Amino acid sequence: MERGSFGRVVVGSVVTTLALTGCQLKNGGEDLVNGKQQFVTNCAACHTLARAGASGVTGPNLDEAFRQSRADGMKDSTFAGIVEGQIAHPNRNAQVDPATGKELPLMKPGIVTGEDARDVAAYVASAVAEPGEDTGPLAAVGASKAEGTATEQGGTLDIPVAASGLAYKFADATATAGQVTVKSENPQPTQHDIAIEGNGVNEKGEVVTSGGVSQFSADLKPGTYTFFCSVPGHREGGMEGKLTVK
Known part of the structure; x- marks a missing residue:
């Protein structure tokens, strides 16, 4: 989910509406494992949610947005109603990256739909601003973390993006x-x-999605470099690593 969804102002306004209407999303047996999987696939690149291993910074930090409400005793059913409402009708006000002055991408309405949306809402409601880690079947699902070293072979250095979250598959690389x-x-x-x-090198490939390959060629001298994702907020969310050239 991208910027413009679960900010504190939005939380406050939706909570007020729910209080006035008495509308709360009931626990109807939602699939929390599917909800977490859908969240890390579609939302973790933009939002922070500690229990999901999500560290996105281009959208509101969900733990912080709901922390005071959690402390005040607000129920998970109310959280779920807020989240599902924001998935269906996100805030469409443009946001600007303070570092570049460029508009950040807005969250698309209905980024997940139907049962998936209800499952996401239920999972976020159960996890947001909660200390500790997920257990049981939920522990097996989460945003990926970079691990190990990518090694250049035959003049090609392959550093794939991880399956979910703000991470490449490798934490560092050599060439x-x-x-x-x-x-x-x-x-x-x-x-x-x-x-x-x-x-003295500053190169990047094209922005790609859903199986696309971003690539470029460069003449690298011995030394230390940083590889990273240049999409706004992704590097800040942890999508970078060290490249050592020998």
């Missing part, structure tokens, strides 16, 4: 000095690219 093609396949519906900077 041999010379002409190197850097490529990154993105399996997510969220847009990502691959970029590097350092030692």
